[in-house]
Amino acid sequence: MIHAAFLIPILPLAGFAVLFSLGRRLGNPLAGWLATAMVAASFVVTVIVFVALFQQAPAHREFTQSWFTWFGAGRLRVGAGILVDPLSMTMAAFITGVSSLIHLYSIGYMKHDEQFPKFFTYLNLFVFAMLMLVLADNFVLSFFGWEGVGVCSYFLIAFWFERDEAASAGKKAMIFNRIGDAGFLVALFLIFERTGSFEYTTVFSRLGHVGTPSLVAIALLLFLGAVGKSAQIPLFPWLADAMAGPTPVSALIHAATMVTAGVYLMCRINPILHLTPDAAHVIAWVGAVTAFVGATSACAQNDIKKVLAYSTVSQLGYMFLAAGSGAYVAAIFLMLTHAFYKALLFLGSGSVIHAMDEDQDIKNMGGLARLMPITGVTFLIGWFSIAGVPPFSGFWSKGDVLQNAWAVTPALWVIGAVSALLTAYYMGREYFLVFLGERRWTEARPVADGHGKELGHGLHPHDPSWHMSLPLVVLATLAALGGFIDLPFHPNLVFLERWLDPVVGPSLLQTHFSVGQEWLFSVVDAVIAVTGVLVAASVWRASSSRPALEPRFLFMAWFVDRGEDRLVARTSTALANFTATVVESRIVDGAVNGVADLTRWSGERLRRIQSGYVRNYALGLVAGLVVLVAYVLVRVGS
């Protein structure tokens, strides 16, 4: 059954092909159903392959399925094939699973959009690219998927490109990602140069022959790629802006899947990181700082989605903290649970936005829990999960991360723990402002929709249709129970760790805590989470405005965006201006124009040879002939 693995990416691709050519004809909602069916079918195949893989002995849980040689030249051979191992199948399973739910949700969410089929076309293409990224058996194919998800992300952020903010957010995402991609690309060249191969298994088997400086360079360059894609410091501002895209996109791409690609990459190259502890430390520290910055920024946001965006940045930071600490299982564990609860929170916020007629300001909400019970309850579960309240999933996964951070250095643990407290707090703030407290909206007030049109009717918030509710419920269940796939306390309960062991086992940093210590960590985590929740409750239960707690520098996310704008963007603009006015126009332009003019001039000259007279053409032919024969005869003579 493992051989069916090729179907996993092919099905969404087929969906894309059909939608691309016939999408408009299928229309609304058939196009959406087709897309959903394709991804769901892919999920089914994934589960089948997953089970088949599970039935193998742990040592034999690695299969390479080579499809064909993609292209080659000289000793370079780039194949297209997939690597089926516990890591890739875990990724594939949650990607297809979460994607199926979000596709289903989108059928309802995008119901009134004119570009309905196009949305699903992109969505299917995205799933295909994402699956290629995680399933590829070599770096180049992964990079293909990496670029593919980037492009889809660009298309989908800028989906409503008539809105300025969406269009510029799309561009911003593209630019930030390109910076990271450049690192990835250079890393690719280095890898090939040093190992002569692109295939994961071959590359990892030849690491012994590669010097440490090269390995550090490769690791850090790949990490640069991950920083761009996964919105880490300093390349995170794009993620907040990316919220201009449709909410299902935020849920799928900018929370559950694409942004975790960087974490996946770090886990995939664990043999390299294992050999380069210094690079790993850099990763861990960047992750920790990002976790803190993201969490603090989330505390002061008023846009329901931006809170979640910064929260995602923060959570991704945790994942890198884990990967950098050598705790790849913890990273993957957090990635999975995060996918569940963050997708849940985003979809919930989407329902709220729908209900509030496109208003996203949490200061204008309140008291929705009673009107939207399903959304309210599932959002609550999401909040508890992310906050780390036991026994919800976040408690287990974040606990795992923090514990491993402690093993590296307690300083990392402190940063992580503070961020965890903040996490519980800012999500509480959001929950209270949106679902509880007084209604700060009026039913009668005329509301403007996203296009600035005045809508006549008032607000009647209610739970959405079943397409949208069902994914909420499923995700809430997963968010609540997802933590049980990897419980501490007893070696028999660490299911995920044992499952991933063949891939990351040799590189795992072995930390041995006694059961007592494990309990201690758990209790501390629980206390932190509950404290955060309680603080949020005490502050935000009754009031909706506490300027002291929402400082401007946090609202502006530590001014990173503006700082980068000033420092990098303006400097480079100035430099570019200088180049444009002085270097470009005087020197480069001069040269280029000179060459262009010369080319054009010689073209004009040469075309005159073409007189139109057949005799002249024959003369040209004879002239060539004479020169040739003369040359030959000279050679004979010599």
Add this chain to the structure above:
Amino acid sequence: MGSLDSYLPIFVLFVLALAFAGLSIVASKLLAPQRPTSAKEAPYECGIVPANEPPQRFPVRFYLVAMIFVIFDIEVIFLFPWAVVYDQLGRFGLVEVIVFAAAAFFSLLYLVANGALDWGPVRRVRPVSSLQSRTTASTVRRVGTGSGEAA
């Protein structure tokens, strides 16, 4: 020197022919009376006074037939060597030459069907796209197999 010997009869024949032609002209100049009249100066046209000037250009049809002649004429080149060794080639040669003839015949059929061989002052080569009047029967008739109706 031996190789030139074989050319001697040809050379002799050549000289004889030249001598005879030259001799005839010279003899006629010398012997014939020279009394020109306008009737005698006129171009010879079977004794009839020319009614009008000959047309300056030949109709296209003329060239067409000439071209068709050339191409069918040259096909015969291949029949000569074939005929020489016909016996040795046996059935293989027969098959090949039938294929050859069939190809040539199909070409002829095409020409006939498109009216390339319709000779006459009025009719023109019809454009390929306006062959409304053509039928199987008419083509067969032109080829001449249905000789009964040909008249």
Add this chain to the structure above:
Amino acid sequence: MTGSTAILASMAAHLLAAGGIAMPRIDYTAILPELILLGGMLVLVLVSSLSPRPLPTEAYATATVGIGIASLVASLVLWRDVSDHGPFTAVARAVNVDGFGVLFLVLVSCILVVAPLLAAGHLRREGVGGCEYYVLALISGSGAMFMATANDLVLIFLALEILSIPLYILAGFDHLRESSGEAAMKYFVLGAFSSAIFVYGIALTYGATGSTNLAQIAAFLARNVVTSDGVLLGGLALLLVGFAFKVAAVPFHMWTPDVYQGSPTPATGFMASMAKAGGFAALLRVFVTTFPTLRGTWQPAIWVIAVLTLVLGAVVALVQSDVKRMLAYSSINHAGFVLLGLQAATARGVAGSVFYLFTYSFLVLGSFAVVSAVGGKGDERHGLERYRGLGRRQPALAVTFAVLLLAQAGAPFTTGFFAKFYVVEAAVSAHSYALAAVAMGTAAVAAFFYLRLVFLMFSDVGRTIPTHEGAATGGTPTDTLEMPSAGGVATLVAAPVAALVEVAEPDPAIVAVSPWVAAGLVLCVATTLVFGVWPQPLVDFAHQATLII
């Protein structure tokens, strides 16, 4: 007639080789693809002669596509034969059935499948339907096949003529246009001239080596060290002129722009792909496998010709304002790239050239088909300005053209990129660094004029062309995309075709695209993109072909 000469050629070549009259044995399966084309051609002639009323041009197009597919199948069977049992010679060693030759059989068959589709619409529009275009194309195709498989200089000459003479007629095919006649005259006079030079070259080579059989010539040259025989080298020079004329290499290219511009557009596309395929096939075989010992002499000559071809093609294309003429110069530039592989004279170089020809054939066929459609009735509106705003009027057509042009420019994810990559790589690995650099430079220049056309198509000015201001465009882009074809669209393949089809010309600015042309274009674009993303099968094909030599 020409067909039968080809058959007889093999017969006589046998006599020639045997010296006496031995019972000739002809392996008909070895030349089955050619026989299919010629037989099919004869059937078309017969049917058109005897049919009670003129058949629609589409009927002939369908038949030709069928014949092309049949010969494709036969070629592939031969390919399997060759891969399993190795190459062999047939028909008294006049025909070489090896991977290299069979690959070109496949290519020619493919061209004959695509070209009729692309021509049908044009022929109907211009009122020159009938069997002639297809019959001539089939004869020409068989000539190209014989050129690629010929193992005898005399057969190469015959094949060259069988390839060329129908092309002369195709150039002058549209008797209503003056430029068509002019093109035919120029092509014919210069073509016949170069053929005469070529055949004189054969005669000299024959005199110097005592044979016209390529294998025997090679064997003779291997036995005797002939580096300073004036007759032989002179013959070689004349042969090179003949080939260089056929493939439009500078300075033997001068017919190209005029002929490409004047010929009916589908004929241009056909001759560009077919003449280059046939010409280069024979050129590569003769120079690389027959005269390797004289490499020291001909490689520098090819080097110079390649540089001239690359530069002149790109530079003069830059200043053209007529799209057909621009594409003609660009085809000269492409010929220069193919020469890169020949100059390298290595297995890798030949494989690169073969790959280039394979991909280029589809690009040029498709490009000229688009030009034909845009040219409109009369086939005369080929100015650059005509393309302004095409992306808005007919997005599907514009995107198709853009893909084909970008591929010609060598953009990644198209076959054009890998084609250029492999020949340049071959040149580099043969240490022809300067030549590779020149090639890259001209590719940059060439990219400019391709991109200019692409930008022009998608520039926003002028939803209608100036002369028809105020007239409704007959559809926004989405309307055009949605225009259904008559038969209804059910399959994946049919959808892009339907997107391209433009049934009538509701507005003068909208050009008609028949379903036939649309299908052909989809084939061209599909090959370009599929093998552009996944070139390996084609690369392997080309490499195998070359290694089997």
Add this chain to the structure above:
Amino acid sequence: MSIDASWYLTLAAALFTIGVVGLLVRRNVLVMFMCIELMLNAANLTFVTYARALDDVGGQVAVFFVLVVAAAEVVVGLGIIVAIFRRKVGATADDAHVMKG
């Protein structure tokens, strides 16, 4: 005196050159075409000469093919010329230069 192969070869070369030069200097398409025929026949003469010198029948057979090809070219050439001259009376090759550049 002895007439060996080189005489014929020289004659052929001369004929060939006359053909080339003729094509370059004449404007009448028909005459240009005759020059091409001259070149083809020069090649034929070369073939026959070498065939005799090498005592090989192959060269003579080649002449057959060249003759046939020449005939085919004549026909196509005449066809094209006729097609052009129906449009323009008394045209020369130089009249056809609409396309240039």
